[in-house]
Amino acid sequence: MSELDYAEPSLLRASEFSREEVEAEASSSVNYVFIMRSNLSANTLRYRSAMIRKPSIAKVGTAEGFRGNLTKVLPELKGVSEKDLEKLIGEGRSDDLDNE
Amino acid sequence: MTAAPLVYIDTHVLAYRLLTSYNAGLQSKSVKFFKDIETGKYRGIVSTLTRLEYRGVVKKVLSNYCNRAISAYEEQVALDDFDEFLENMGIGLVDADLLSRDSSGMISDIIQKSEDILIPASPIYNPRAMKCPWTAMGGADALITNLAIRCDADYLATFDRGFKGLNSPYISTIIVPEVY
Numbered sequence: 001m002s003e004l005d006y007a008e009p010s011l012l013r014a015s016e017f018s019r020e021e022v023e024a025e026a027s028s029s030v031n032y033v034f035i036m037r038s039n040l041s042a043n044t045l046r047y048r049s050a051m052i053r054k055p056s057i058a059k060v061g062t063a064e065g066f067r068g069n070l071t072k073v074l075p076e077l078k079g080v081s082e083k084d085l086e087k088l089i090g091e092g093r094s095d096d097l098d099n100e
Numbered sequence: 101m102t103a104a105p106l107v108y109i110d111t112h113v114l115a116y117r118l119l120t121s122y123n124a125g126l127q128s129k130s131v132k133f134f135k136d137i138e139t140g141k142y143r144g145i146v147s148t149l150t151r152l153e154y155r156g157v158v159k160k161v162l163s164n165y166c167n168r169a170i171s172a173y174e175e176q177v178a179l180d181d182f183d184e185f186l187e188n189m190g191i192g193l194v195d196a197d198l199l200s201r202d203s204s205g206m207i208s209d210i211i212q213k214s215e216d217i218l219i220p221a222s223p224i225y226n227p228r229a230m231k232c233p234w235t236a237m238g239g240a241d242a243l244i245t246n247l248a249i250r251c252d253a254d255y256l257a258t259f260d261r262g263f264k265g266l267n268s269p270y271i272s273t274i275i276v277p278e279v280y
Binding site for chain 2: 049050051052053054057060061064068069073076077078084085086088091092093
């Protein structure tokens, strides 16, 4: 195996993977893909080196099913209306400026 | 067969999903978005800056709900929920500090390069905003867009309509409250 095969742990650009490859990787116990290619873009190299945890096909949770522990610790949050939620969270950072 | 598109998820999309119940309007839009992550239509990615912003949202929102400063323990529970949700949904996490550097890895250039995002961005008229109907991407929005591009994300998903003014050949937006 060449030296390049032992390059930094990383994930290649999303479009370089097929769905089958991503699923296979997600189901494996290997945390990162150990492949180096010489023609990667600067962005891809940045992405590779910055990866803490790879994106993968969800295996455990569901979008609707996740509950977390926050409302167990703060049960009063269950009664908060959506209107109050929207008022506090807003759409994004610019809302914070508008509310000053 | 190509992989599903990669989507960089803005902080407020996670806040609507993870803070309190999620049965009504805006929360359900966030749930529907994450359903597309769950089913593999998209793959999700966030950065350590997303997590930092989420901590700030948690401090403000929960303290307002409780009408008191939340405890360090309560804040940590909210952040643990955030981490657990990312893990369960298969959403990736990248180090924003490393993404802030240039291709040599030696110099941070993300602020300078974010100007290239903000200059061509257009102000947007938002009739929902009563006091200030004209909205626009801010400096922090440009920074986040640049992080998303450096993740090689195909889309940036957000609740913030200011991102509708984004004009970039490198990334597109998903305005969650309008798409879902």
